[in-house]
Amino acid sequence: MTTSFLPEPPPAAEVRTAAAGHRTTVLIGTDTYPPDVNGAAYFTARLARGLVRRGVAVHVVCASPDGRPHVVERGGVVEHRLRSMSSLVHDSVRLALPLGVRGHLDRLLERLRPDAVHIQNHFLIGRMLASAARAHGVPVVATNHFMPENLFDYVHVPGSLRPYAARMAWRDLGAVLSRVDHVTTPTPAAARLLWEQGFTRPVEPVSCGIDLARFRPVEGGEEQRERIRARLGVPDRTTVVFVGRLDEEKRADELIRAVARTEADVQLVLAGHGAYRRRLEDLAASEGVADRVVFLGFVAHEDLPDVYRAADVFAIAGIAELQSIATLEAMASGLPVVAADAMALPHLVEEGANGFLYPPGSPEALAARLDEVVADEARRRAMGAHSREMASAHRLEDSLARFERIYREAAAEGVSLPVGGFAVSR
Incomplete structure (x- = not known):
């Protein structure tokens, strides 16, 4: 008997049709999402809601803010909230419990059959979702928001150990990103940083984007x-x-x-x-x-x-x-x-x-x-x-349009799947 620690994902909201009328579907995986308060969480939420406005079917896998697993739709985005616990190091960030997650992700991928998976972090959810997507032949796009310096203060790494910890963190990030199909970062400087840390794959700068209608100079x-x-x-x-x-x-x-x-x-x-x-x-x-x-x-x-x-x-x-x-x-x-x-x-x-x-x-x-x-x-x-x-x-609409094209290009190119030690195209 299998005990379920997560809610079953609902059936896909749309029926996949012929290519001419196909609605792009993307599954976003992130370890931090509102109500978390940080740049990566806010970017991911703006991305998800902006894509919905453009007609994309968007599902997000993220940690539950109260620990309880559930599925909810907000602003057209279907949120698959995983059972979670306190991170202990940050009062606004919770961690998804790994137990049962991989099976849940497998079922979710089977039901949704997304055109692409887009991971925003390489920690727990992003890492597991990228692995599951590869197994299902779904292309994976990754956006890097991570720098070790943004983590050290929370986990109380002593100053003398930070250079060593940073090398380990960059190596781990590179290992995850090397197995995805397309990597983006917000700026050329962020892309250059990855290359300086030994990452050898192409990295595309795509701005986080800004809503120029919402943020505008004072009138009056x-x-x-x-x-x-x-x-x-x-x-x-x-x-x-x-x-x-x-x-x-x-x-x-x-x-x-x-x-x-x-x-x-x-x-x-x-x-x-x-x-x-x-x-x-x-x-x-x-x-x-x-x-x-x-x-x-x-x-x-x-x-x-x-x-x-x-x-x-x-x-x-x-x-x-x-x-x-x-x-x-x-x-x-x-x-x-x-x-x-x-x-x-x-x-x-x-x-x-x-x-x-x-x-x-x-x-x-x-x-x-x-x-x-x-x-x-x-x-x-x-x-x-x-x-x-x-x-x-840095218009938000330009960034959204580029990400939508990336998903379509990745889906059209397919992915290489390991079969018996060989690679075959999807």
Whole structure:
């Protein structure tokens, strides 16, 4: 007798028809998905919902937010939530329990017969789904959002062991990605990073994309900005904003130290929550700027565009960003950007045109750049307009269209299946 630890997947919502009228079906596998709060989760949700708008049948396999396995449809996306447990290292991320998952994935693939599988992580669900898809002759697309530096703080890897742990993590990632049919990353810098770590397969940069209609500059001038600030509980003064998790790798402490060193009378608004909030509050007090640092906490989805519209400039200090969706949102909202000169952030900054880069770890340099941006209102507005223009090269619809083509191309090419030690085409 077999005990089922997971709900049986429902029958496919559509009937597969002849090629001329075929509706593309994709099964997305991810270890993190909303209500998880992180860039990979948000990207995956936007991808899934955007594909549905384009007529794609989308199913997502992910961990249950409350531990209970279930299937639910939200916004046209069918979510197959797997039994889960706390990750113990992050309060908003849960881990799927491996027991019974492979059999569930096999049944799901049999019922849906997707054109492609798209994995967003290489940890538990992505790894198992990629293996199951290969066994079923379904092509696998993988998008890499991972850098070891974004994980070390959560799992408390000692500094002395991090270089060794990073090599192991990259090797493991490469082993998983080497067995898929198509690999994407958000930026050329992220693709180059994979190659530098020894990955030899082609890697295609595909931007995470940004909704230019949702994120747009404030309308109604300074009066409207004042009303938005009042609604958010933000004092009406020149505002630097950062949107993201308040965790160690985001280095928001650098932003606070910079505000304490600016010559201009600016305030810092931090939108997001995380394990480091209390430390950051203490730091603001010790730096003497507690009255100039506003902690908004978690911001609801519908309010997020107004957080950018309440600001005059966006600042980001992280050094492990493979693209930075928040920076794209700020640019689309017409904000100048001051960013750490690290990883993929330089791709989003044209020095002196839409903002500035600064050497990571130097709050003094960051403060000087912020002063330069806010000193000249006309220049600041011109920088913001150029940010908006640059963001237009990252239209969400363009990214969705490319992923849809990737699925179709992968399905048309087929996959090589190991049979008795030989490879045959599907």
